[in-house]
Amino acid sequence: MEAPAAPHNPAESELIVHSPEQMRDLGRRLAKLLRAGDLVMLSGELGAGKTTLTRGLGEGLGVRGAVTSPTFVIARVHPSLGDGPPLVHADAYRLSGGLDEMEDLDLDVSLPESVVVVEWGEGKVEELTEDRLHVMIHRAVGDTTDEVRHVTLTGVGERWAVVDLGSLSA
Numbered sequence: 001m002e003a004p005a006a007p008h009n010p011a012e013s014e015l016i017v018h019s020p021e022q023m024r025d026l027g028r029r030l031a032k033l034l035r036a037g038d039l040v041m042l043s044g045e046l047g048a049g050k051t052t053l054t055r056g057l058g059e060g061l062g063v064r065g066a067v068t069s070p071t072f073v074i075a076r077v078h079p080s081l082g083d084g085p086p087l088v089h090a091d092a093y094r095l096s097g098g099l100d101e102m103e104d105l106d107l108d109v110s111l112p113e114s115v116v117v118v119e120w121g122e123g124k125v126e127e128l129t130e131d132r133l134h135v136m137i138h139r140a141v142g143d144t145t146d147e148v149r150h151v152t153l154t155g156v157g158e159r160w161a162v163v164d165l166g167s168l169s170a
Contacts, residue, residue: 011155013165019147023049023137026151027056029168034061034115036085038159039129041121044137049149050119053135054089061115063087069119077114086114093120131157 017023034040034057042050051069058067063078067089075090088111111128118125126132134154140146153165 011160011163011165013153013168015151015153015169017049017149017151020049020052023052023149023151024056024059026168027053027058028060029056030153031057031060031115033163033165033168034085036113036115037111037129037131038115039111039125039132040115040117041125041132041134042117042119042137043122043134044149045139045141048137048139050135050137053137054087054117054119057115057117058087058089061085061087088114088116089119090116090121091119092124129157131155131159133160 015026017026030053040057042053044050051067055067058065058078061078061084062080062082063084063086064081065076065078067078067087068076069091075088078087078089080086116128122134132155134156136152136154138150138152140148153168155161155163155165
C-alpha cells in the first residue's frame with residue numbers, strides 16, 4: 001500500500017490499496033485500533049471492497065463466523081473468540097428510513113460493548129454517536145478490471161482525535 005503525502009490531520013488518512021488481499025490486510029490493521037463502542041461507517045460503490053475490509057476487521061478482532069455481506073439479513077453479530085468485543089456488521093443499503101429504520105436493529109444497544117460496522121450508513125447512523133470512523137472507498141467504475149482502491153479514513157469526535165490513522169499506511 002502506498003500513502004500519498006503525510007496527512008495534515010491525524011484523524012484522517014488516505015491510502016491506496018492494490019488488491020483484495022491488501023484491503024483485507026488493512027482491515028486487520030484497523031482492527032488493532034478499534035475498541036468496544038466504536039462505530040465504523042463504510043461508504044463506496046458496489047464492489048468497492050466494504051465487505052472485504054470488514055472480513056479483515058473480523059479476522060483482526062478475532063471473531064467467530066465468516067464475515068459475509070449482510071445485505072439480505074441486514075445485520076449479523078460475530079461474537080468474539082477471545083476477550084475482545086463482538087463485531088456487529090450491518091448493511092443499510094436496503095434501508096431508506098434513516099435512523100428510525102436503523103433503530104429496529106438495536107444498534108444503539110449493541111454499540112457500547114461491540115464494534116459496529118455499517119455499510120451504506122452515511123446519512124442513516126451518524127446520530128448513534130458523536131464519535132465514529134468514516135471509511136470511504138473509491139474505485140474505478142464501469143467495465144474495468146482495475147483493483148486499485150483509494151481509501152479515505154476520517155475520524156469524527158474526541159475518540160478519533162487522539163488516534164493516528166496515518167499509522168495504517170505502514
